[in-house]
Amino acid sequence: MSATTWGWLVLLFPLLGTLTIAFGFRSLPPRAAGWIGTGAIVLAFVAALGALVAMQSHSPANRELTSSLWDYAVTVGVNARVTILVDPLSVFMILIVTGVSSMIHLYSVSYMDEDRGLARYFSYLNFFVFSMLLLVLAGNFLLLIVGWAFVGAASYLLISFWYRRTTATSAGIKAFVINVVGDVGLVLGTYFIFKHTGTLEFLATFKAAPHVFHSGEADIVAGCLLLLVGAIAKSAQIPLHTWLPDAMEGPTPVSALIHAATMVTAGVYLIARMHVLFELAPAAQDTGAVIGAATLLIAGTIALVQTDIKRVIAYSTMSQIGYMIMGVSVGAYAAGMFHLMTHAFFKALLFMAAGSIIGAMAGEQSLEKMGGFRRALPFTFACFVIGGLALSGIPPFSGFFSKDEILLVTAERGGWHWALYAIGYLGAFLTAIYTFRMIFRAFYGDPVAEAREIDLDAHPPHLHHAEHPTNPATGEVEDTDVGFPGPHHTVAERALPMRGAMAVLAVGAVGAGLVQIPGVDDVIVNFLRPTFAGSPLYEPHTRDGLLAFGLILGTLLGLAGIAIAYRIWVRQPSIAVAARERFGAVYGLLAHRWYFDELIDAVVVRPSAAAGVFARDTFERVVVDGAVIGGTTGVVRAGSAAVRTVQSGFLRYYAALLLLGVTAVGLYFLLQS
Amino acid sequence: VSIAWYLTVSAIVFSLGAVGVIVRRNPLVVLLCLELMLNGANLALVAFARMWGNGDGQIFALIVMTVAACEVCIGLGLIVAIYRRRLPIDVDELRELQG
Numbered sequence: 001m002s003a004t005t006w007g008w009l010v011l012l013f014p015l016l017g018t019l020t021i022a023f024g025f026r027s028l029p030p031r032a033a034g035w036i037g038t039g040a041i042v043l044a045f046v047a048a049l050g051a052l053v054a055m056q057s058h059s060p061a062n063r064e065l066t067s068s069l070w071d072y073a074v075t076v077g078v079n080a081r082v083t084i085l086v087d088p089l090s091v092f093m094i095l096i097v098t099g100v101s102s103m104i105h106l107y108s109v110s111y112m113d114e115d116r117g118l119a120r121y122f123s124y125l126n127f128f129v130f131s132m133l134l135l136v137l138a139g140n141f142l143l144l145i146v147g148w149a150f151v152g153a154a155s156y157l158l159i160s161f162w163y164r165r166t167t168a169t170s171a172g173i174k175a176f177v178i179n180v181v182g183d184v185g186l187v188l189g190t191y192f193i194f195k196h197t198g199t200l201e202f203l204a205t206f207k208a209a210p211h212v213f214h215s216g217e218a219d220i221v222a223g224c225l226l227l228l229v230g231a232i233a234k235s236a237q238i239p240l241h242t243w244l245p246d247a248m249e250g251p252t253p254v255s256a257l258i259h260a261a262t263m264v265t266a267g268v269y270l271i272a273r274m275h276v277l278f279e280l281a282p283a284a285q286d287t288g289a290v291i292g293a294a295t296l297l298i299a300g301t302i303a304l305v306q307t308d309i310k311r312v313i314a315y316s317t318m319s320q321i322g323y324m325i326m327g328v329s330v331g332a333y334a335a336g337m338f339h340l341m342t343h344a345f346f347k348a349l350l351f352m353a354a355g356s357i358i359g360a361m362a363g364e365q366s367l368e369k370m371g372g373f374r375r376a377l378p379f380t381f382a383c384f385v386i387g388g389l390a391l392s393g394i395p396p397f398s399g400f401f402s403k404d405e406i407l408l409v410t411a412e413r414g415g416w417h418w419a420l421y422a423i424g425y426l427g428a429f430l431t432a433i434y435t436f437r438m439i440f441r442a443f444y445g446d447p448v449a450e451a452r453e454i455d456l457d458a459h460p461p462h463l464h465h466a467e468h469p470t471n472p473a474t475g476e477v478e479d480t481d482v483g484f485p486g487p488h489h490t491v492a493e494r495a496l497p498m499r500g501a502m503a504v505l506a507v508g509a510v511g512a513g514l515v516q517i518p519g520v521d522d523v524i525v526n527f528l529r530p531t532f533a534g535s536p537l538y539e540p541h542t543r544d545g546l547l548a549f550g551l552i553l554g555t556l557l558g559l560a561g562i563a564i565a566y567r568i569w570v571r572q573p574s575i576a577v578a579a580r581e582r583f584g585a586v587y588g589l590l591a592h593r594w595y596f597d598e599l600i601d602a603v604v605v606r607p608s609a610a611a612g613v614f615a616r617d618t619f620e621r622v623v624v625d626g627a628v629i630g631g632t633t634g635v636v637r638a639g640s641a642a643v644r645t646v647q648s649g650f651l652r653y654y655a656a657l658l659l660l661g662v663t664a665v666g667l668y669f670l671l672q673s
Numbered sequence: 674v675s676i677a678w679y680l681t682v683s684a685i686v687f688s689l690g691a692v693g694v695i696v697r698r699n700p701l702v703v704l705l706c707l708e709l710m711l712n713g714a715n716l717a718l719v720a721f722a723r724m725w726g727n728g729d730g731q732i733f734a735l736i737v738m739t740v741a742a743c744e745v746c747i748g749l750g751l752i753v754a755i756y757r758r759r760l761p762i763d764v765d766e767l768r769e770l771q772g
Contacts, residue, residue: 649768651703656695 003058004067006051007086007137010094013044014130018123025119034109037122041105041129045098052091063087063530064203066139077198083139085202089531092337092524093136093269100261100344101129103501107352108253110495111359115251121161125257128154132262136269140200141190144270148186148230151263152179158258159250171246178243182233186270189226192219193277206276206534213280224277224284227270231288235267235321237295242597244318248310248365252355255310259317260348265340268324272333275535279331288329289410293420296322298594300430304437305590307367309354312438316391317347319427323406326420331537332409334525338516339406341524342398345508346390352502353384357442361450367438372447376454381443383502388439390509392432392558395551398513400558403428404550405516409537411546428554432561440569679720687713698763700755704748711741 017040021033028036055063064087072080084090105125112121131154135147153176160172194200196219197208213220231237236244244264248255258264271278271288278285296319303315320343327336357373357380358365374381390397393404403424411421515523532538568575580587592598686709693706715734722730756762 647771649771651764651767652695652698659691659695 001050001054002065002067003051003054003086003091004065004084006047006054007067007084007090007094008069009047010044010051010098011084011130011133011137013040013047014126014133016040018126018130021119021123021126025123028119031109031113031118033119033122034105034112037126038102038105038109040126041098041102044129044133045095045102048091048094048098051086052095055086055088055091060530061533066201066203068139072142078200080142080200081140082143083201084137084143085139086137087531088528089269089272089337090136092341092528093265094133096265096341096344097129097132097136097261100348100505101132101257103504104253104257104261104348104352106497107256107355107501108251110498111253111355112251113495117161121158121251124154124157124161125254128158128257128262132266135266139202141194141202141205142200145183145186145190148234148266149183151234151266152176152183155179155247155258155263158254159247161250161254165249168249171243171249175243175247178233178240181240182230185226185229185233189223189228189230192223192226195219202273209276209280213277215280216282217280220277221281221283224274224281225287227274227277228284228288228291231267231270231325232291233267234270235264235325236318237267237291237322237325238298239596239600241295241299241318242593242600245306245311245314245593248308248314252310252351252358255314256348256351256355259314259351260344264317264321265324265344268321268328268336268340271325271328272337275328275331275333275532278329279535279537285329285331289326289417289420292322292324292326292329293423294322295319296326296427297423297430300427300434301590302593303434304430305587308365309357309367309370309438309442310351310365312367312434313347313350313354316350316431316435317343319431320347320391323403323424323427326410326424327406330410330413330417330420331535332406333532333535333538334516334528335402335405335409337528338524339399339402342390342402342509342512345505345512346387346397346399349383349502349505349509350387350391352498352505353380353387356380356383356498356502360454364450367441370442370448370450371445372443372451374443376447376451377443379499379502383506384439384443386506386509388435390513391435392561393428393554394432394558394562395555396510396513398509398511400551400554401513401517404547404554407554408547408550411550425553425557429557429561432558433565436562436565437569440565444570445573676720676724680717683713683717683720685713686710686716689713698765700748700752700762700764703764704745704752707748708741708745711737 017037020040021028021036025033055065058065064085066083066085068081068083070082072082074080105122108121108125112118115121128151131147131150133147135144135151138144138147156172156176156179159175160169162168190200193205193209196212197205199205199208209220229240233240244258247258250258278288299315299318299322303312303319306312306315320339324336324339324343327333327339356377357370360373360377361370364370386397390399393400407421407424410417410424515521516525529538568579589595690706690709690711690713693709694703697703697706715737718730718734718737720730722728722734752762755767760767
């Protein structure tokens with residue numbers, strides 16, 4: 001089969017999965033939804049492998065394959081086709097998306113086992129993966145926008161999956177609204193580009209772009225900046241990032257899916273896919289690089305003081321995506337995609353391990369209440385440490401190779417990019433601190449009641465749990481009817497699917513970096529070369545001195561961060577308290593997440609609401625209600641009152657009117673002739 | 674005899690009927706007056722037929738008579754129905770269709 005046929009199959013399986021579960025859940029056996037969902041994604045992964053093999057049989061110059069299923073609309077000047085583009089970049093993405101997603105599905109089979117909404121959950125989950133695959137396989141802007149919007153909708157459905165929690169529904173709405181801001185940017189950006197190139201197909205656009213645009217021309221810069229708005233909204237970069245920490249209201253595997261395989265990587269993919277356009281708009285590239293650097297630093301500082309374990313990981317995702325956005329914006333395409341891949345492994349692993357602890361804590365996510373799980377959950381502990389080491393960039397774990405390569409390319413751009421380089425290493429240092437703060441607080445110290453009471457050898461395993469679980473954010477009693485991980489929550493240590501998924505990802509988190517060791521092998525650079533063939537920024541770099549310096553600096557900073565975290569949170573916990581009191585203002589700033597929520601509230605939400613109230617009180621009440629609606633009804637009422645008086649009900653009156661009328665008509669014609 | 678005389682008589686009969694329809698209140702008399710109007714028109718039709726020397730006008734008159742017979746049937750039926758329901762036999766009192 002050709003590579004594009006495999007590509008269509010990659011899309012088909014998740015779609016079939018979601019439809020089968022959504023329409024057939026009544027006739028399916030109770031637990032079948034999970035296995036159908038998982039099977040669909042595994043089949044998609046197999047199809048992605050097929051696409052990889054089929055594509056590799058082409059010569060490198062001919063690895064950009066498109067296939068059009070049907071014409072959606074062909075009108076004057078617009079050829080909207082349902083086209084997929086199978087090239088090294090999209091194959092790379094579908095392999096990551098389907099591979100990591102299938103592990104997350106497998107994990108969910110156990111994690112969501114007791115949930116009443118199991119079928120709904122897997123139907124959404126498959127739809128989410130389908131949307132993401134549509135996004136990365138899209139061969140033209142139209143299908144890209146469709147996939148982009150589907151991903152936003154699917155994230156809304158999954159974040160507010162436990163829909164009786166008010167915090168979950170409002171988090172879902174927030175994510176959706178911010179994503180729509182990005183959608184608008186994407187659509188408008190597409191328009192700016194389409195206006196000049198006259199085609200929606202990617203390959204034709206990229207071919208035409210260097211001829212119709214001058215570098216730095218106003219329209220291409222505006223178009224790329226708008227595309228960048230779409231990318232930063234989807235990838236949770238400052239200032240459109242506030243939905244991501246709130247998205248932690250969803251079930252933990254959903255967080256893993258959003259953060260590792262789907263959704264937030266879409267912005268990175270978009271910039272990499274549009275690299276031809278972005279290279280013509282240096283201003284947009286620089287903006288992207290600065291936003292990425294700012295995000296990686298700010299998110300890293302916020303993660304230092306958050307107490308919700310999932311939110312710490314969420315901010316670390318923002319930070320890592322910041323590296324990727326910075327990387328693809330400065331031309332480190334292969335390094336950015338490489339980091340995307342390694343990040344997918346270790347971030348999914350971290351979320352799964354966090355889900356295991358949250359399961360053991362009966363839904364409690366606060367680090368304040370955790371401690372001493374090292375002996376109670378040894379497997380989870382091992383996974384968490386592997387993920388943490390990879391995230392901190394300690395050799396030979398995967399994050400070590402990918403992060404340093406991004407920073408190397410950044411430095412090679414010279415000039416003010418050295419500032420980004422420094423920020424990157426500062427961020428790496430912070431990453432090591434907050435990651436190991438999380439590990440030390442959750443796994444070291446005195447075991448809490450939940451950790452002491454775990455008895456994994458009992459049947460069923462005995463776990464501590466609250467009689468009436470409450471929402472940690474608001475204190476409301478949870479409605480376990482729609483499936484909060486209530487009394488029957490699962491613990492990762494025992495459930496085989498969860499262990500299997502975590503083990504596979506742990507292997508990935510350890511070994512994925514080995515595919516591209518700087519100076520040794522360039523698997524990913526060589527693999528992606530056909531996509532980035534025309535880019536002057538792409539070719540591997542040769543500054544070995546800087547490379548060695550960067551690798552050593554990264555390792556030292558990572559180790560220093562771990563050492564500091566160990567000293568503060570294990571050896572002398574009093575330091576943390578003292579530091580909090582000593583630097584109260586800084587702590588307040590970080591604990592309030594740099595006041596971004598408040599800022600957006602003050603700058604966007606409140607003025608919009610005030611404008612709405614003003615419009616309601618003035619325009620709506622006076623003009624619409626008063627003049628337009630009141631005027632129309634008044635005219636109709638007065639007119640009908642006048643007509644009604646004619647209807648007196650007197651037969652003789654009608655007869656007289658009739659005669660009068662006939663006479664008048666007769667006279668008229670007589671006088672005419 | 675000149676056609677003008679026929680038309681004059683026809684106009685007088687028609688006008689008498691029309692005035693009767695408008696001024697009288699008893700539905701029975703109103704129906705009678707309607708008949709007068711129809712017959713005034715019939716007279717004019719027959720007179721014209723005579724003038725032109727062909728039968729078209731006479732056929733018209735026959736049709737008018739048929740229609741008049743039907744109309745009287747319905748009208749009388751209505752009057753009988755009104756009487757049976759003990760409603761006033763007065764067109765001014767029967768004005769439920771007022772707007």
